[in-house]
Amino acid sequence: MNVVQIPLAATASQTLNVVLNQQLVRLDVYQRSTGLYLNVWLNDVQVVAGAICQNLNPVVHAEYLGIGGDFVFVDTQGSDDPAYDGLGGRYVLTFMATGT
Template sequence: MLSATLQQSLSTTTQGSTNNTSPSLLTVPLTAVPAQTLKVSLSGTLIQITLRQRSTGLYADFDANSTRLLSGVLCQDRTWLVRDAAIGLPGDFLFADTQGQQDPDATALGSRFLLLYRPGWTS
């Protein structure tokens, strides 16, 4: 469950859509390991997410239906990772620090650092 402060912050982050309804954010389950690959079905698309911890931060790769769409995206707190519908993913992802505003690292993935998915795109 997201804290009220985090929900308010995420609400501010997701503002700017042309409609007044707040999009639903889904939590993608993660494990606190420095390298992992997971496959999840989101919005009817099989998405493979690969996360790697490096000395300079946590990085993500995104594949949809066995096609690499994004590679080497730096993961930062409350920063959308995809940012553009033209890339071909059915929505966007962001990491949220549940205890502050630090960028994610592998030691607390799935607990302190949550990977959230927002289906669809707004204009």
């Protein structure tokens, strides 16, 4: 299994584009009062909308979407769910590719 760290900034709302498994993936990461959420776009098609981000819990949960892996947030200092102010430091977003 190949693991890639996705660089995030400690801001309440951000969008970034990354190439994963030779596919363009857009990530929208945003903080709400109820937690941190993630939208995932694959080749300009939204495949995940409003997924709650939790420590060590895969975000996508669906191989049939064709992403070829899953996103997982990791708390490097404990076991808390991620919050925007710790992104890129305490909370790290990883992509775990399958089949490689």
